[in-house]
Amino acid sequence: MRDREEVTNKVSQFLEQIAGPDIQITPETNIAEELALDSVKVLDLLMELEDEFDVSVPLNLMADVQTVNDLVNLIEKTITDN
Amino acid sequence: MEYAATGSTGYNFYDARGNLISVLSYARLMHDAQKTAKCLMGLGLKRGDNVAIIADTTPEFITLFFACRYAGVVPFAMPVPVNLGSHDIYVKQLRGMMSVSKATAAIANKEYISFLEEAVEGLGTIRWAGTLEGLMEMPESDQKIIRNQQEDVAYLQFTSGSTRAPQGVIVTEKAVMSNLRGIVRDGLRMYEDDRCASWLPFYHDMGLIGLVLSPLVSQMSVDFLRTRDFAVRPIQWLRLISKNKCTIAFCPPFGLELCAMRVRAADLEDLDLSSWRAAGIGAEMINPQILEAFAERFKSVGFNAKAFLPCYGLAEASLAVSFSEVGHGLEVMNVDTEVLADKGVAVRVESDSKKSNIFVNCGKALPEHDVIVVDDNGDSLPDLRVGRVLLKGPSIMSGYINDAEATQRVMKSGGWMDTGDLGYLSEGNIYLTGRHKDIIIINGRNIRAQDIEEIAEQQPEIRTRETSAFSVNDSNGKSTVVLVIENRLSSVEERQALISRVQRLVYNAFGVKCFVELVSPHTLPRTSSGKLSRAAACKGFLERTGFSNPQSAQADSYH
Numbered sequence: 321m322r323d324r325e326e327v328t329n330k331v332s333q334f335l336e337q338i339a340g341p342d343i344q345i346t347p348e349t350n351i352a353e354e355l356a357l358d359s360v361k362v363l364d365l366l367m368e369l370e371d372e373f374d375v376s377v378p379l380n381l382m383a384d385v386q387t388v389n390d391l392v393n394l395i396e397k398t399i400t401d402n
Numbered sequence: 403m404e405y406a407a408t409g410s411t412g413y414n415f416y417d418a419r420g421n422l423i424s425v426l427s428y429a430r431l432m433h434d435a436q437k438t439a440k441c442l443m444g445l446g447l448k449r450g451d452n453v454a455i456i457a458d459t460t461p462e463f464i465t466l467f468f469a470c471r472y473a474g475v476v477p478f479a480m481p482v483p484v485n486l487g488s489h490d491i492y493v494k495q496l497r498g499m500m501s502v503s504k505a506t507a508a509i510a511n512k513e514y515i516s517f518l519e520e521a522v523e524g525l526g527t528i529r530w531a532g533t534l535e536g537l538m539e540m541p542e543s544d545q546k547i548i549r550n551q552q553e554d555v556a557y558l559q560f561t562s563g564s565t566r567a568p569q570g571v572i573v574t575e576k577a578v579m580s581n582l583r584g585i586v587r588d589g590l591r592m593y594e595d596d597r598c599a600s601w602l603p604f605y606h607d608m609g610l611i612g613l614v615l616s617p618l619v620s621q622m623s624v625d626f627l628r629t630r631d632f633a634v635r636p637i638q639w640l641r642l643i644s645k646n647k648c649t650i651a652f653c654p655p656f657g658l659e660l661c662a663m664r665v666r667a668a669d670l671e672d673l674d675l676s677s678w679r680a681a682g683i684g685a686e687m688i689n690p691q692i693l694e695a696f697a698e699r700f701k702s703v704g705f706n707a708k709a710f711l712p713c714y715g716l717a718e719a720s721l722a723v724s725f726s727e728v729g730h731g732l733e734v735m736n737v738d739t740e741v742l743a744d745k746g747v748a749v750r751v752e753s754d755s756k757k758s759n760i761f762v763n764c765g766k767a768l769p770e771h772d773v774i775v776v777d778d779n780g781d782s783l784p785d786l787r788v789g790r791v792l793l794k795g796p797s798i799m800s801g802y803i804n805d806a807e808a809t810q811r812v813m814k815s816g817g818w819m820d821t822g823d824l825g826y827l828s829e830g831n832i833y834l835t836g837r838h839k840d841i842i843i844i845n846g847r848n849i850r851a852q853d854i855e856e857i858a859e860q861q862p863e864i865r866t867r868e869t870s871a872f873s874v875n876d877s878n879g880k881s882t883v884v885l886v887i888e889n890r891l892s893s894v895e896e897r898q899a900l901i902s903r904v905q906r907l908v909y910n911a912f913g914v915k916c917f918v919e920l921v922s923p924h925t926l927p928r929t930s931s932g933k934l935s936r937a938a939a940c941k942g943f944l945e946r947t948g949f950s951n952p953q954s955a956q957a958d959s960y961h
Contacts (some may be wrong), residue, residue, distance in 0.1 A: 352487040353906040357915040360660075362486055366635045367664070376418050380513040380631050383483040384491055395501060 327373070327395050329389055334368050347389040375399055403618065407432040411623040413614075415461060418631040420638050420645075426461035428618060433467045434682065434948055436831055437474035438534070443543035443597060445507055445530045450557060452503040452803070454496075456510035456518060457604040459628040464604075464614060466509055471556065472547050477560035478503060478570060479605040482514060483629075485913040489517075494584075495911075496521035498568045500528065503803050505901045506877065507535060528890040529579055549896045558803055559607050559717040567852075570803035571717045578611065579731040581720035581797035583643050584768035585616045589713065589725035590650060590680055598624040599648040601632030601657070602638050611721035618665040625847045637669045640700075644674045652682035656845045658696040659951075665699070671876045676704030680728055683728050686843045687834060688762040688903065690734050707731050714764035716821055720797040723773065723821070726765035736790050737831060746788040748826050748833070761825075761833040765805040771795030774828055788826045788835055792818040840936060842873040844881050849912050851936055858887055863900055870926050870939035871916075882917040883908070886939055911940045919943060 332345045339355050344396065351357060357365065366377055375398040385391050412427035417861070426434075444804050445860050453470050457463045457479035470477035480499055483492040496517060500508060509530040510518040515533050522531045530540075550556075556578045558570040586592045602609030617624045625642045632639050640661065643651055653661075683693065699705040708731040715722040727882045728735060735791040751758050767773045774782050775789040794817045801809035812820045822841060825834040842849045854871035858864050864900045868888035873881045885904065908916045927938035945947045 350487075351487075352909050353902060357486070359485065362913075363633045370418075370634065376631075378513060379484065380517070382486055383489040383517070384487070386487045400574075402908055 324392065324396055327399075328388075328392050330369065330372055331365075331395070333354055334353055335388065338365075345388060347387065347392070349388045350386050351388060351391065352386065369395055373399055375402055403428070403432055403435075406621050407915075409621045411621050413461065414623065414625045414765055415459065415465065415623060416627050416631075416638070416642060418628070418635065418638065422630065422643055424461050426464060428621070431461075431465060431468060435468035436472050437487045437542075438465055438469035439547060440542035441537050441540045442469055442473040442507070444541045445537075447473070447506050447529065447898050449548075449556065451475045451506040452507040454480055454500045454505040454518075455501070456482060456496075457610075458482050458511060458514065459601075459626050460511060462511055462661050465613075466534060467557070467610075467821050471550060471771065474548060474550065474554075475507075476557060477503070478505075479610060480560070480603045481603070483517065485910055487912075488910045490565075490850075491907070491911045493517055493521045493531065495568070497525065498524055499570065502568055503558060503570050504740045507531065508673065509537060518952065550575050550678045552579075555800070558607055560605075561717050561867050567805075569805060571718050571806055572800040575801055577647045577797050577799065578615070578720045580610065580770065580795075581722055581768075582616050583620050584771070584797065585612065585722050585725075586620045588768055589728070590616075590682075590711075591728055592620045592650070594621075594623060595621075596622050597646060598622060599627070599639060599646065600641040601625060601627040601629050601673075602652060607717040608652060608654075608687075612682070612715075614761040627823065632657070632781045633660065635664070636727045637665045640665070640669075640673060640675065643678055644672075644703075647677040648658055649677055650680045650682070650820040651678060654685035655683060655692045656686060658683070659692050662692075662696050662699045664915070666779045670703050673703040675700055675702075678709050680711045680908070682711045682713055682725075684715055684764075687836070688712055688764075690732060690760050690762060693732055712762045712764050714823075714834060716797045716823075718819060718821065719793055720799070722764040722768060722797070723771065723793055724767050726763055726831075727795065734760050735828065736760055742788065742835075748786040748828070759835075761835060763828075764832045765832060766798070766830045767793070767832070768795070769809065773827065773832055774818070775825060783826075785827050785829065788824060790838070791821045791823045791825045791832070791834070793821055794818050803883065842871070842881070842883055844873065844914050846882060849883070849914070852942075854883065854908055854912070854916065855886055858885060858904050858910060860898065863891060863896075864891065866932060868923070868926065869934055870934050872936045872943075874940065874944065883912075883914050884919065884940070884943055885916050886919045886926060886943055888926055889920045890923060891920070897901060921946075 335345050377398055381394055406428035415424045417423045435906055453475045456468050467477045480496055504527045506527055506529050511917045512533050522528045553577050554575050556573050556575045560568050560570050600613035602613055604610050625646050627639050693710055710732045710874050711728055713725045736751050738751045739748055739757045739759050741749045772794045774792050776782055776792055777789050798819045801952050808866055822838050824836045840851045842851055851871040855869040858869045859866045871885045873883050875881050897920055904918050926934055928934055
């Protein structure tokens with residue numbers, strides 16, 4: 321099993337690429353609001369994470385993801401459930 | 403259905419890695435649907451009641467859809483949540499559809515049941531809400547299954563995700579059967595050994611009517627991939643086509659773009675797309691460049707550009723209005739941009755001569771259907787003159803559910819229906835040039851401008867009828883949603899906060915980034931009757947911003 325830090329790093333790394341150097345990514349960063357990812361970017365993010373951690377993130381749970389922390393929790397939970 | 407059930411064909415469902423996870427043969431579907439219908443009938447619903455189903459790409463949804471028809475109730479498909487952080491707005495969208503349709507039962511699978519339960523709270527018409535498993539535990543009715551009549555309503559199709567005023571298209575058995583006949587016999591000329599692959603959502607007309615119902619009536623097998631799995635890895639859809647030698651697969655241009663963008667060179671190695679004879683393209687304006695890029699990308703693995711099959715359809719016509727000639731590929735007309743803008747006339751030019759617009763031939767209307775183009779007074783226009791596209795024929799809807807006003811707006815005298823599209827005819831072939839300004843099409847989805855305005859108007863700082871939403875295209879043909887808001891805020895912080903909040907809410911509701919411009923009161927142009935004109939608002943916006951790329955213009959709008 322992969323640890324939480326690894327998941328956090330991967331998520332932050334990906335978001336930093338998209339957001340650009342001016343935005344600091346923290347666990348509290350609101351993905352939809354502050355980073356304004358469009359639907360294609362969200363899919364890019366999912367593809368990266370799913371490939372990296374070999375999971376399939378359920379759509380129904382994405383509806384409750386607001387912050388980076390929420391996303392990390394979700395990925396972690398999906399890995400555990402696998 | 404009874405015919406389909408005599409064969410050995412059916413629906414196959416695949417997971418994100420391309421493994422077959424379940425099979426629903428048409429014979430099994432008939433059996434399961436009839437059994438489920440008995441339980442539905444046991445709920446005490448009246449014939450013709452509307453039943454809401456959250457439509458994930460599963461065998462359960464299809465079973466429930468047909469169970470409703472056997473039970474004499476009217477199913478309608480509701481979407482699954484697709485956007486990050488969309489929980490609250492998604493629940494409101496579900497509630498809106500069930501409320502306007504006065505649904506009496508609502509069903510979701512266990513992944514989505516919590517959203518559904520939240521949405522039905524306080525809805526007085528709902529007699530039962532639960533999962534398919536829950537439904538199967540209900541006592542079976544001993545009533546007989548009664549055959550549906552031609553005039554019975556077959557299903558409702560919602561066309562917008564508005565929380566306050568969603569529009570549900572009413573389609574009768576007669577209308578959908580006539581449309582299916584047109585699709586299968588005339589549009590696609592389906593053969594016995596045809597096979598389909600689809601990732602289109604079951605809650606869209608193209609997914610449900612085009613790739614669930616039409617294969618069924620022609621006893622063809624379909625390989626399904628969930629929309630989400632396609633969007634993340636479009637290669638899986640192409641692999642299904644390749645592996646199962648599929649011949650028919652439909653896709654909006656946006657999906658083809660995803661394929662060309664995400665598929666890696668290594669993915670092409672064991673791919674063979676030579677079986678694909680009909681690549682139906684529709685659901686949004688067709689940009690020929692996207693098709694050309696796709697054909698170029700996949701030529702080496704046997705994709706034949708002649709397979710492109712541009713078509714035109716809308717939920718209000720059950721699904722299909724016209725198909726181009728199957729096997730002929732993309733046919734375009736280059737039209738003089740200036741003459742088109744000034745006079746509304748399509749004048750053919752050589753592709754490389756002057757500045758031109760390229761429009762795609764979407765073919766002739768299906769048999770028994772007629773298309774005309776009219777001006778704003780409703781007078782019929784000759785060939786090559788741009789106007790409103792009207793449709794007449796047996797496939798058209800009966801109206802919008804419980805919305806006489808919206809129905810009246812589109813149903814014209816003489817049996818004609820206003821499609822909401824603009825275009826012209828040339829020797830009977832339909833060329834679309836755009837939509838009336840009140841519909842924004844982005845990434846294959848229809849968003850009503852008023853739904854975006856409605857979100858803004860719910861903010862305390864914004865008054866009703868002081869917003870205008872529309873889309874603009876940059877020089878690459880990429881659409882961006884623009885929302886202009888009249889506003890009195892003077893502090894930079896307050897203005898920025900409002901812009902961010904509106905952008906977030908629009909994003910949560912529709913999954914699109916929008917460009918927000920705050921302007922002072924009385925900036926938006928109004929007609930003599932005080933109505934806002936979106937077309938004029940768009941013109942004003944373009945003049946103010948000199949806009950060609952909204953992303954770079956964004957910073958300026960904050961001041």
